[in-house]
Amino acid sequence: MSAKTINIEDILNLPLDTKEQKKALMEQASCVREGRLKVYNLDNDNVKKLLELLREKLNRSVVGSMAACVHCGMCAEVCHYSLARPHDPTMVPAYKGEQIRRIFKRHFDWTGRIFPWWVHATSPQNDEDLNRLKNIVFGTCTACRRCTLNCPMGVDTAILVRLTRGLLTELGIVPEGVFVVSKDQWETGNQMGVSTEEYLETLEWMSEEVAEELGDPNFKIPIDKPDCDFMYTINPREVKYDPRSIGQAAKIFYLAGESWTMPSFGWDMTNFGLFSGDDKLGAFVAKNLYEAAKKLRVKRIVISECGHGYRSTRWEGYNWAKYQQDIPSESVLVTLIRYISEGRIKVDSSRNSLPVTYHDSCNLARSGDITEEPRWILQRVCKDFREMYPNRADNFCCTGGGGALSMVEYKALRMEVAKIKAEQLKATGAKIVCTSCHNCVDGLTDLIKYYKLDMQVAQIIELVANALVFPEKKVS
Amino acid sequence: MSEFLKILENEVQIIALAFMGTVYFIRLFWMFRFKASNEFTPPVGNPRLGIAYSMMNVAMPWAMESVRRNWSFYLQFVIFHIGVVAAISATFIIPYWPQIFEIEWVVSLFQILLAAAFVVGIIRLIRRISKPALRIISTPDDYFSLILLTAFFASGIFAVPNKYEISEWPLIIFFAMTTFFLIYVPFSKISHYLYYPFTRYFLGKVMGHRGVFPRKRGGEKPAGLKN
Secondary structure: OOOOOOOHHHHHOOOOOOHHHHHHHHOOOHHHHOOOOOOOOOOOOHHHHHHHHHHHHOEHHHHHHHHHOOOOOHHHHOOHHHHHOOOOHHHOHHHHHHHHHHHHHHHHOHHHHHOHHHHOOOOOOOHHHHHHHHHHHHHOOOOOOHHHHOOOOOOOHHHHHHHHHHHHHOOOOOOHHHHHHHHHHHHHOOOOOOOHHHHHHHHHHHHHHHHHHHOOOOOOOOEOOOOOOEEEEEOHHHHHOOOHHHHHHHHHHHHOOOOEEEOOOOOEOOOOHHHHOOHHHHHHHHHHHHHHHHHOOOOEEEEOOOHHHHHHHHHHHHHHHOOOOOOOEEEHHHHHHHHHHOOOOEEOHHHOOOEEEEEOOHHHHHHHOOOHHHHHHHHHHOOEEEOOOOOHHHOOOOOOOOOHHHOHHHHHHHHHHOHHHHHHHHHHOOOEEEEOOHHHHHHHHHHHHHOOOOOEEEEHHHHHHHHEEOOOOOOO | OOHHHHHHHHHHHHHHHHHHHHHHHHHHHHHHHOEOOOOOOOOOOOHHHHHHHHHHHHHOHHHOHHHHOOHHHHHHHHHHHHHHHHHHHHHHHHHHOHHHHHOHHHHHHHHHHHHHHHHHHHHHHHHHHHOHHHHOOOOHHHHHHHHHHHHHHHHHHHHOOOOOOOOOHHHHHHHHHHHHHHHHHHHOHHHHHHHHHHHHHHHHHHHHHHOOOOOOOOOOOOOOOOO
């Protein structure tokens, strides 16, 4: 399996593109006007600002990861960038973490302050250095945390990368895609800029489709219905590109006799703050969702299939928003397990007869412990489920994680390093790679196309919906 | 034993040790000045179990793919660090319990451990110099610390017989290096063992809270499986 080897300097020297930022300024986007989303300002002392922000953001666990790296290089053995480009030392996770660690050492560590050359402590000199830093932390790492779990010292390089991204986001030194998606999520509450009308229309459309399929003309996806058992939250990609998944979920909930609803606002469980490192955006998005659940007095929040969405909504969002969790939340996979195990829905595995393998999303497996749930379901809804190796928390990233899909300028590198994932997929001999993450669906689809693999991508809900056995209609 | 060696083995070591302890204390104080992160969610897993698992990680080579794929590196790690423990122990045994090194097999055991650690030190140095992936992340401190420790192991081999009546030089070199170490270590990468419990604690706490730690096995392909 071969891919075009790119020259890494072409990536690291990509200039800062600010067309979208200028457009947002011209359009007077409220998040930009109000200073919630920063744009790049050439006249600012951006280096000084970065150092001030770094001082503000440091906490004990970050400082631990800054101080503890022994440069053993074990992380190079597990990172898909490093494995796919063994000739390129800049792909080593420790090198990526070192970019912020050097700045930390220069300004916060004794040895680095007194003898900087001894520990390679440096400070960025100008905006060009910051731009190169941007290209490293956004372009050469998907923050998948594979290196974190494999670091003997427990250094969380992914957290250092996220921290650095967050600092650069505050300076507007970000890839165009990151700026655009952040703006959309600030402006509309969802990261694909889906308007409320578009969202409600899609739900209406899906209601009609499901009603027809179920033969129940009265079926409607409940919107803003209070006091339900749960509020279902989704990824805007479902509205924009894959509304079938909303219909499939609705069908399953209907057959399970569920009391559920979707909110008209606060429905986006994805959170670009996780990728951009912007805790303020993270808090804003998460709080919208938590407040919607509170307003509707639901008993729990159910999170549709999405790796980073699950991690953000289930865990990080509460911390970013400093919001004490008062309503339980769960992945839709847990909901599906409940339905199947309680006999509320019946499934027939012969309906999914093609060989299926499962791709663990990094955020679900390595940061959320959702590893056995998908397997439990797949073993019941598929005839031929086969493992991919390595798997669970050892799985390789789909290569589209960390917001990589929104940063088109790094796509060539992403496709090159996807070789590792492509080989892993091919070795399974499966015809369907199933995942529980919309981001992974796109990442995997890209690499399947690029490496010409004979495979399709599916989500678990799709396979469950496919395996559903409809109850016999009572003849009166 | 000369007065010089006596002072070097005792008073100088105690002063250097006190210096290292003080700097470590300040280091910890410095670290705890940074804010702690708070969790706003109830735990799914057991944070204490997660912390324990994370701390014990060093003794579970099977827990990390990076080590599973590279057993020799783990073996080197074990030998190297046993060498460190042996060398540090020797700095206390020689002045305070010299009778231990009157037992021949104990001396031989220490010499074997230190010699093995010395060889690993050389291997590590070659690895650090020859691998571009390591060269790019290595600092002068990395090279110096490794060379220093490797030389320390070598000096230990000659010091542990504790035959000052034959020649004091092996002991003078060993204890001079120890003094330098005690002063230098808090400012170098060698102080990583001070941070180890903290980084593992922070990671273990978060991962234990979410149920990721203790980790489930299942990553590797079972032997004989075709797909």
